[in-house]
Amino acid sequence: MISLEDASLTKKGIVKLSSATDSDSEALAATPKAVHAVMDEVQTKAPLDSPALTGTPTAPTPETAAAGIEIATAAFVAAKVAQLVGSAPETLDTLKELADALGNDPNFATTVLNKLAGKQPLDDTLTALSGKSVDGLIEYVGLRETINHAADALLKSQNGGDIPEKPLFVQNIGALPASGTAVAANRLASRGALPALTGATRGSDSGLIMGEVYNNGYPTQYGNILRLTGTGDGEILIGWSGTNGAPAPAYIRSHRDTA
Known part of the structure; x- marks a missing residue:
């Protein structure tokens, strides 16, 4: 009778079969059943190359400072987003809210620079x-004196109507003497009708005389006359045309005139 020994990795012999899928024996041979069970288990695993995971797979969560090839879990992403948002208010903690705040301007930086x-x-x-303040600006640019002068200035559009002391103004510009009858002329009383100078x-009167014109030899029937006696002995006649609102005729004559 031949005695057969068990086979091993170094000698021939009888090999026993086993359907176990968790054995680590080197003296047992796997049955097709065991192989089938292992293959079924393998089919449930994802390939190393581009695995398509299903369900809710988990992985270790890297530190927020991680910058390598670690898998970014949902917890890691949430932590990084929170770190990015930081202390931003709730109204500006999303990209949409930020875009709305910037007017949805894709060229916001260029717009601001322009x-x-x-x-x-x-x-x-x-x-x-x-x-x-306005006063402070005026003082800074040195316009206070200019503004003060402008406040005392006369308006061109008033044509002299805003002169406060018109007689004094006339005197200051040399239009009338500072003393004499000319300044008092506006206070003269009429002496009645005066005969016209002829030839x-x-x-016959002396000084500055104001008279009236009533059909007494003057070129106009009605009016007033100023007579300045002296070497020239002249007259200024301001007549009335006889029509309301019509221009008033004016005449100047000296006794030196022969006509």
Whole structure:
């Protein structure tokens, strides 16, 4: 009778079969059943190359400072987003909210730069003017005296109507003497009708005389006359045309005139 020994890795012999899928024996041979069971288990595993995982697979969560080839879990992503948002208010903690706040302008940086390009550069003068009142600005640019002079200026559109002391103004510009009858002429009382100067005749009264014109030899029937006696002995006649609102005729004559 031949005695057969068990086979091993170094000698021939009888090999026993086993359907166990968890054995680590080197003296047993796997049956097709065991192989089938192992293959069924293998089919439930994802391949190493581009695995398509299903369900809710888990993985170790890397530190938030990780920057290698670790798998980014949901917890890791949430931590990084929270770190990115930081202390931003709730109204600005999403990309949409940020986009809305920027006016949905894809060229926001260029827009801001263009607006800044149109601004006056900051310098010491502008800093000194910042926050000043109107009076402070006037003092800073030295316009106080100019404004004070402008406040006392006459308006061109008033044509002299805003002169407070018109007689004094006339005197100051040399239009009338500072003393004498000319200044008092506006206070003269009429002496009634005066005879007109004719030829080389002279008036009988002396000084500055205001008279009236009533059909007594003057070119106009009605009016007033100022007679200045002296060497020239002249007259200024302001007549009335006889029509309401019509231009008034004026005449000047000296006794030196012969006609």
